[in-house]
Amino acid sequence: MDLHHTANQPIGPFYHFALTPDNDAGIMAGPDAKGERVDLAIRLLDADGKPVTNGMIELWQASAAGIYNDPADPAFHGFGRLATDREGLCLFHTVKPGQVAGLNGKLQAPHINVSVYAPGLTKRVVARIYFADDPANDSDQVLGLAPEDRRQTMLARQTLEAGRWNFDLHLCGPCETVFFDI
Amino acid sequence: MQKSRLDPDNQPPYLYEPYHSTAKRAPRQPLIFLPHTLSERTGPIFADTLITEADRDLTRQGAGEPLGQRMIVEGRVVDEDGNPLPKTLVEVWQTNAAGRYRHELDDWPAPLDPNFNGCGRVLTDENGKYRFLTVKPGAYPWGNHPNAWRPAHIHFSLFGPSFVSRFITQMYFEGDPMLEYDPVFQCVPDRAKHRILAKFDLGLTEERFALGFRFDLVLRGPDATPSENGHEE
Numbered sequence A: 001m002d003l004h005h006t007a008n009q010p011i012g013p014f015y016h017f018a019l020t021p022d023n024d025a026g027i028m029a030g031p032d033a034k035g036e037r038v039d040l041a042i043r044l045l046d047a048d049g050k051p052v053t054n055g056m057i058e059l060w061q062a063s064a065a066g067i068y069n070d071p072a073d074p075a076f077h078g079f080g081r082l083a084t085d086r087e088g089l090c091l092f093h094t095v096k097p098g099q100v101a102g103l104n105g106k107l108q109a110p111h112i113n114v115s116v117y118a119p120g121l122t123k124r125v126v127a128r129i130y131f132a133d134d135p136a137n138d139s140d141q142v143l144g145l146a147p148e149d150r151r152q153t154m155l156a157r158q159t160l161e162a163g164r165w166n167f168d169l170h171l172c173g174p175c176e177t178v179f180f181d182i
Numbered sequence B: 001m002q003k004s005r006l007d008p009d010n011q012p013p014y015l016y017e018p019y020h021s022t023a024k025r026a027p028r029q030p031l032i033f034l035p036h037t038l039s040e041r042t043g044p045i046f047a048d049t050l051i052t053e054a055d056r057d058l059t060r061q062g063a064g065e066p067l068g069q070r071m072i073v074e075g076r077v078v079d080e081d082g083n084p085l086p087k088t089l090v091e092v093w094q095t096n097a098a099g100r101y102r103h104e105l106d107d108w109p110a111p112l113d114p115n116f117n118g119c120g121r122v123l124t125d126e127n128g129k130y131r132f133l134t135v136k137p138g139a140y141p142w143g144n145h146p147n148a149w150r151p152a153h154i155h156f157s158l159f160g161p162s163f164v165s166r167f168i169t170q171m172y173f174e175g176d177p178m179l180e181y182d183p184v185f186q187c188v189p190d191r192a193k194h195r196i197l198a199k200f201d202l203g204l205t206e207e208r209f210a211l212g213f214r215f216d217l218v219l220r221g222p223d224a225t226p227s228e229n230g231h232e233e
C-alpha cells in the first residue's frame, strides 16, 4: 500500500447536514464542568475583512486542570465544532483551559487549538487562541515563535460582558492570523 | 532541524488560481513551524455507543430504498508507517444519484430523493477498516466558471489519533471524464491524484447487489518525541 499522506481537499459549501446539524457541539462545558466559564465568539473573515459565512471552526483544548481528554472532568468536552453564520460568527461555550506541558517540559500558556475549514480553503488552516493579558503569555514558547508584530492576532480579548471573549480570525489580508505548519 | 510538513509535491497549495474562491481565502504569510506538544499529539476520542449500524448504511435511512446505483465503499485508514488506525471516526456526505445535496442552500433543481439523506458515519475497526453502503453520487454544476461541473465525489472527514491527523478530503471515481476540468480535483499535484480516486474492486462487489469501490486513506501522525529518536536538543 502507498503510504503517502492522502491529499487534502476543501470541505465544500454543503457539509452542514453531516457535520454541524445543530449547535450542540458548540457547548463544550456542561454545568458541572470545572473552571472559569468562557463564551468564545469567533468571527471568520476573508482578505477584504468580509465575513466567511460557510466556514467550519473546530476547537481542541485541555480541561481547566490542563489535561486533554481529562477523565476527572467528564462534564467537559475538549472538542467543539460549529459552522459560521451569516455574520461569519460562531459562539462556543467552554471553560478557560489550564496550562499543559510544552517543549522541554516547560508549561504552555492557556490556549485553544483551532482548525478552520471553508470552501476556497484547499486544506484546513491551524491556529491557536491565547487569552489576552494572561501572565503566562510572556514566556509561552509558541507565542514566541510568531513575529512580534503579529502575535496580537493570536489573542482573544475579553469584552465588557462577563465571561465573553472575542476572537477575529483573518484568513488573509493585512491582519492575517498566525497559522501553523503542524 | 525544521523540515516543513507542507509537502507541496503531494498536497494542494492554498492559492490555486483556477479555483477562484482560494484568492480571498488563502493565507499569504509563511506558516510558522510548530514543534509538536501535547496539544498536537492528543485528539478527541469518540465513543462507539454514539454510532449505530444504520449510520453506515445510507440506503436504509428513509422509508424505502434510494434511487441510484447501489455501491459499497470500503477501505483502510493507516498512518504513514502503515499502522492501522482503529476507532477513527469517518464521516461522509454526498449528493443523491441526481447530484443534489439535501441542504437548504443547494438550489440546483435536480430532484431530491425522499429516501436519501446522504450522510453517514462509522468508526474504523481494529484493523483500521471502514465500510459504507450507499448509492453512487451524481455530478453537479457550480459557479466557478462557465459550464463548471463537479465530478461525482463523496466528502470524507477523519479524525485519527491526534490533532495533527485531523483530515478532510473528497473521494472521486477513477476514469471520470469530468476530473480533467475540475479545479478542485486539479489543485492536487499530479503524483498525488491517484490517492483520492476510488478503485473499482470486483472482490468487494457483491453479486446481484452492489458495486464495490476501494478507498484507502493515509493520515499523518505527530513527530516522534525527542526521547523516541534520542537525538533532538
Ligand SMILES: [Fe+3]
Binding pocket: A012, B150, B153, B155
Ligand atoms: Fe460536494
